[in-house]
Amino acid sequence: MQQLFSSIFGLIKRGYRFVRRHMKSSIAVVIFVIIGLSAYAVTRPSKPEFVTELAQRRDLKQTVEAVGTVVSEKDLQLQFSSIDVVAKVSVKEGDRVKAGQMLTALRSGTLSASIASASANVQSAQAALTALEQGSRPEDIAIAEAGVNNKRASLQVAEQTRTSADANLTIAQTQLTTLRNEVDINLAGQVSAVGSTISQQLATAKTAVFAIRGVFNANDVSDAVSKSQPTAYDTLVFNMNSIETEITAAQNTSAPINYQDALQKLQRARTLVSQSTDIANRAYDIVSNLALTSYFTNTSRETNKTTIATQKSAVQTALGTMDSSIKSLQDASAGYDSKIATQQSTIVSLTGTRDRAKADIITYQTLLVIEEAQLALKKAPARQTDIDAARARVRQSQADVARAASQYRDTILTAPVDGIVTKVNVKVGEIRPSSEPSVTMLGNSPYRIEMFVSEVDIPKVVLGQTGSITLDAFRGMPISLRVGTIDTAFTDKDGVPKYRVKLDFLTPPEGFKVGMTGDAEITTGERKNVITVPLRSVIESASGSFIVRVRKDDGVNFEERAVTTGMEGQGGSLEVTGVNEGEVVIVLIKE
Numbered sequence: 001m002q003q004l005f006s007s008i009f010g011l012i013k014r015g016y017r018f019v020r021r022h023m024k025s026s027i028a029v030v031i032f033v034i035i036g037l038s039a040y041a042v043t044r045p046s047k048p049e050f051v052t053e054l055a056q057r058r059d060l061k062q063t064v065e066a067v068g069t070v071v072s073e074k075d076l077q078l079q080f081s082s083i084d085v086v087a088k089v090s091v092k093e094g095d096r097v098k099a100g101q102m103l104t105a106l107r108s109g110t111l112s113a114s115i116a117s118a119s120a121n122v123q124s125a126q127a128a129l130t131a132l133e134q135g136s137r138p139e140d141i142a143i144a145e146a147g148v149n150n151k152r153a154s155l156q157v158a159e160q161t162r163t164s165a166d167a168n169l170t171i172a173q174t175q176l177t178t179l180r181n182e183v184d185i186n187l188a189g190q191v192s193a194v195g196s197t198i199s200q201q202l203a204t205a206k207t208a209v210f211a212i213r214g215v216f217n218a219n220d221v222s223d224a225v226s227k228s229q230p231t232a233y234d235t236l237v238f239n240m241n242s243i244e245t246e247i248t249a250a251q252n253t254s255a256p257i258n259y260q261d262a263l264q265k266l267q268r269a270r271t272l273v274s275q276s277t278d279i280a281n282r283a284y285d286i287v288s289n290l291a292l293t294s295y296f297t298n299t300s301r302e303t304n305k306t307t308i309a310t311q312k313s314a315v316q317t318a319l320g321t322m323d324s325s326i327k328s329l330q331d332a333s334a335g336y337d338s339k340i341a342t343q344q345s346t347i348v349s350l351t352g353t354r355d356r357a358k359a360d361i362i363t364y365q366t367l368l369v370i371e372e373a374q375l376a377l378k379k380a381p382a383r384q385t386d387i388d389a390a391r392a393r394v395r396q397s398q399a400d401v402a403r404a405a406s407q408y409r410d411t412i413l414t415a416p417v418d419g420i421v422t423k424v425n426v427k428v429g430e431i432r433p434s435s436e437p438s439v440t441m442l443g444n445s446p447y448r449i450e451m452f453v454s455e456v457d458i459p460k461v462v463l464g465q466t467g468s469i470t471l472d473a474f475r476g477m478p479i480s481l482r483v484g485t486i487d488t489a490f491t492d493k494d495g496v497p498k499y500r501v502k503l504d505f506l507t508p509p510e511g512f513k514v515g516m517t518g519d520a521e522i523t524t525g526e527r528k529n530v531i532t533v534p535l536r537s538v539i540e541s542a543s544g545s546f547i548v549r550v551r552k553d554d555g556v557n558f559e560e561r562a563v564t565t566g567m568e569g570q571g572g573s574l575e576v577t578g579v580n581e582g583e584v585v586i587v588l589i590k591e
Contacts, residue, residue: 050558051588052551053534057581060527060569064460066451068469068503068520070512076419077437080106081488082410086430091439093424097415103439104426106411115408118400125397129390136378144375151371155364162357169350176343180258183336187259190329194262195255197325198269201318205276206247208311209240212283215304224296225286232286236279243275259333266329270322277319280312416484417504419443447505447512449481451520452491452498460524461486467503471518480506483522525567532573537585538565548579549586558586 084106091103184191215221216233225233250269256262287304290296423440432438449469453461461483468478481503490497503520538546546565551558566575579585 049590050551050586051590052584052586053537055531055533055576055579055581055583055585057529057531060530060532060567060573060575061523062460062525062567062569063467063521064453064457064524065519065521066453068449068451068518070471070514070516071448071450071502072514074419074443075422076416076441076443078103078413078416078439078441079437080410080413080433082106082407083431083433084108084411086426086428086432089424089426089428091421091424093421095421097419097421097441099415099417101415103413103415103421103441104424105413106432108408108411111404111408111411114404115401118397118404122394122397122401125390125394129387129394132382132387132390135381141375141378144371144378148368148371148375151364151368155361155368158357158360158364162354162361165350165354165357169347169354172343172347172350176340176347179336179339179343183333183340184258187329187332187336190332191256191259191262194266194325194329197321198265199251201273201322202247202251202269204314204318205273206244206251208276208280208315209244209247211311212280212308213240215283215287215307218304220293220295220297220300221287221290221304224290224293227293228291229286229289232282236282236286239275239279239282243272243279247272247276259329259336263326263329263333266322266326270319270326273315273319273322277312277315280308280315284308284312413438415441417443447514448484449503449505449520451501451503452493453501453522455490455497455499457524458486458499458501461501461522462524465522465524466506467520467522469503469518469520471512471516473513473516474511474518481520481522482506527567527569527575530566530575531577531579531581532569533576533579533585534587535568535572535574537587538563538574538576548576549589550579551584551586 086104087107088105089103090101090105091097097103216225216236250265250272253265256265284305287301287308290301292298292301419441421439421441424438425436425440426432426438463483463486465483467481467483469481470476470478483501484504485502487500489499491500492498501522503522533548537548539549541547541560546563547560548563549558550561561578563576563578566577568574
């Protein structure tokens with residue numbers, strides 16, 4: 001830019017010198033002025049150019065436009081759009097029918113139930129919404145408050161039960177301790193004597209086993225055993241070794257500390273004495289059945305049998321002494337055992353009562369929190385989000401009803417126009433649709449307009465909307481129409497999916513021919529007295545919102561204003577909220 005200024009300034013100086021040197025007339029002055037103005041025009045900053053329009057308040061109309069063609073509806077071939085069993089046929093060939101009259105119907109029991117169910121859901125959702133908006137009834141709040149009071153009372157009862165159980169349990173445990181101390185004191189003499197009895201009788205059993213071992217260690221007996229009963233002897237030796245070890249261990253145990261310990265040790269000592277008796281019996285049988293040898297004579301047998309019998313008698317006497325000691329101690333403690341068992345049962349019962357009370361306290365505390373929360377919820381007004389969600393459920397339920405009703409209507413084939421039935425191809429019990437039309441008829445009104453709508457515009461089109469067409473053969477004469485049928489499946493038109501829409505004439509025309517075409521439009525929406533701006537003036541921002549650039553009074557600057565868009569109308573006009581009538585909006589900026 002600096003070089004440009006320098007070049008222009010140099011040009012001006014050279015021109016000025018030239019004029020002074022060669023021409024000093026008015027022509028030279030004119031040339032000098034022209035050069036100066038040209039330099040100023042090149043160097044001055046350019047202002048941006050705005051393409052603008054005014055925001056206008058007006059009625060807005062939305063249309064769907066396409067080429068319309070006159071088609072004949074005189075020979076109509078009617079078919080179901082869904083597949084099911086034919087339940088009813090209401091016409092026959094030759095019958096005259098009116099537009100909307102039922103011709104035949106498919107089985108629709110399930111769909112009728114769906115409509116009833118969807119309608120019930122609408123009522124349920126509406127009732128829930130009403131309940132939210134009105135809030136809780138005083139009766140419901142009173143019930144909730146009663147529930148809270150009930151749980152508080154139950155909690156207090158549980159706490160009192162636990163306190164009482166704890167006190168009774170302490171008393172029962174103290175009584176049990178006293179009872180046990182009393183038993184220990186009263187039976188102390190017998191308990192102290194048990195140790196001496198056990199020691200004496202175990203010593204007798206051990207002496208017997210030792211004596212029996214000595215019998216079998218004698219040479220004559222050992223020789224006879226090895227020859228006639230080695231297996232029985234091996235078993236006997238094993239048992240004698242085991243019993244001697246156990247008797248030694250029992251003799252080394254401490255003295256009983258109470259009568260229960262004394263009974264346990266007496267029972268254990270008795271078992272060992274009894275096992276010693278078994279050993280003596282087995283030893284006696286072995287010696288009695290040994291075969292006589294040159295060493296082991298009959299005299300030797302009888303002598304050893306006498307020895308074993310003597311030990312067996314001693315052990316049996318010891319066993320009797322043990323039984324007497326056990327019975328004596330059991331008799332002495334029987335009364336105490338009954339009292340202790342009763343007291344222990346009382347303690348177990350009280351412990352259960354206390355534990356149940358603790359569990360009840362936790363349960364009622366939890367239930368009280370829940371009841372209090374529910375009471376607070378009933379007293380609190382409904383949140384707006386809950387109300388919005390309930391309204392959405394109502395709308396969803398209403399949509400389900402509409403969907404079910406639409407599916408139900410698809411099971412009924414009706415006459416699209418007045419006419420006469422020419423053929424009925426359905427029978428009750430058949431499955432439809434098939435490859436041929438279900439009903440054909442000849443319409444009284446032979447003409448309709450057929451147009452193909454793009455997939456972008458077809459959602460705007462619904463049955464009953466009005467429209468018009470201006471046929472090329474009848475220019476300047478718009479003809480009123482109404483949407484009669486809309487295909488649910490697309491038709492391929494030159495590789496583009498489009499949907500066929502047929503429109504009925506509100507006033508049957510004269511002079512029309514099949515195949516005539518013209519510009520057709522369907523009015524899909526109207527808005528009265530709204531602010532509109534050109535569609536091109538609305539820009540989507542980076543955040544996804546829409547803005548409009550509104551020019552300020554200075555004509556140079558503008559502000560970006562957020563707007564809410566509405567319906568798009570004819571001629572590229574768009575309904576907006578956020579711009580005032582008469583404000584200048586920028587459509588395009590030219591730099």
